[in-house]
Amino acid sequence: MVRSRAERMADWAVYAAMLVLALAFLLPVLWLASLSVRTQAEVFMGAARFIPEAPTLDNFARVLRDGGFQSYIWNTVKLASLGAAGAVALAAPAAYALSRMAFRGKGALMLGILSVQMVSGLVVLIPLYRFMDRLGLLESHFGTTLLYIAAGIPVTIWLLKVSFDAVPRSLDDAAAIDGLSRVESFALITLPLALPGLISAFILNLILNWSQFLIPFIMLSADDKWPISVAIFRFAGSTSAATTQLLAAACLLAILPALAIFVLLQRYILAALTAGAVKE
Template sequence: MTVARWGDVATYAVLAVLGAFFALPFLWLISLAVRTPAEVYLGASRFIPQVPTLDNFRLILSDPAFLIYLWNGLKLSASGGLVAVALAIPAAYAASRLNFRGKQAILVGILAVQMISPLVILLPLYRWMVALGLLNSDLAVIAVYGALGMPLAVWLLKVTFDGVPIELEEAAAIDGASRFTTLWRITLPLARPGIASAFILAMVMNWSQFLIPFILLERDGDWPISVAIFNFAGATNASTTQVLAAACIIAVLPAVMVFVALQRMIVSALMAGAVKG
């Protein structure tokens, strides 16, 4: 085989190892979720349950509180994603269409913000929300979700706007359209796949957030699914381990299914501006 072919083989081998590394814990979680209480005590001695059951999933889905937690997670994640995209659109459009001093430095700074862990800002964030009277408020969590998701959305939307032909905007400007009218009527409709991708990525990131709602929401009925499962895990024992595993599977599946189903659209949006010109 050629050197290039050996390189491809090595690449796929590394990807296979990484895939197995991340898939095995998920498969073990599925194994626990379909076990009876008696088989939980077998531990690693039996990966495939002898008598698999879906009763754990039925028990979880029949609990009204669990459905409320799922709704809270969906509501907060989607709202935070909308805020992130709404804030990112004007910033990304300006970065794509306008030339100004320090633009590249500002874009790098925005990306650097994305690398800051929420753990670093939790204490001042908590004190700020207390001072504003927003503690135990969905608005506080949604605002933080939007702020955390905005940097990635700005970069993704900039790439998307770069892929929209500027000649269309110039033609609209000749016809007397304002910058806002051009953005609203021409650019945004053409950038819908990128906007949808930015929203989906922000929403998936928000869905997996734990620290922010854990700190800012103290009432049980306001918790998203990530916090609810954590508190359930703290009170669980061996007889309910399989129920906890089923709850984790149900909580993880929405994000995995959305990403797998829409991965082509997300990749297309990421690559939209790469072939410009």
């Protein structure tokens, strides 16, 4: 395709705008990176030493050796992956029903499910806390995981419905003729064929859960149960600038797994989010 001069100019304008946007998001991360490789002395120099004179990896080494940090990361892995698996497992049958069955009020139900996603966690924080308290589920990873699952289900239902929609209906018919029940047809035909969608939904949940803060913050008060997000917040609020460089290193390390997953698997995530957008 031949592009006109005006179009190329427009392209450059878009790139420039995107660069500004990217900087707005990247600067805090770069600042974090800068702090994480400084010595304690250089932390006090502030922005004047954006690139430190004596960069050190010592902070990372100290954080990684710290038993507390290891426990926070492990808690995060556990909560995030169990929450993601639970959300996918529970959303799948619902998404299948929405994909395959016709019933009155289906459109309204789907919008209702989506609208749950629009409610900010902050709005329901206090009732949620009291609710979980009554159930005796506070201070436990089990209760926390249940909330992670609940938070992930709405968007997962939508994602999976799109994946199931992409599996041809005639395969359901063929399976019915071959004598399979609905459940068997779901398990043996639809699920395996929607596997890429299931995986993307799982990964997306994993990333969202990795950065989850509000739920564990209200649910867990014991240090040994915290995921990394809560731990960092608590330390940032309680310690002096003497440990800023350590905190920065911990933050950076905490971001890395989510970032790595995203970079490695972004193709799948993007595929899941845009599936069904165009007819192939």
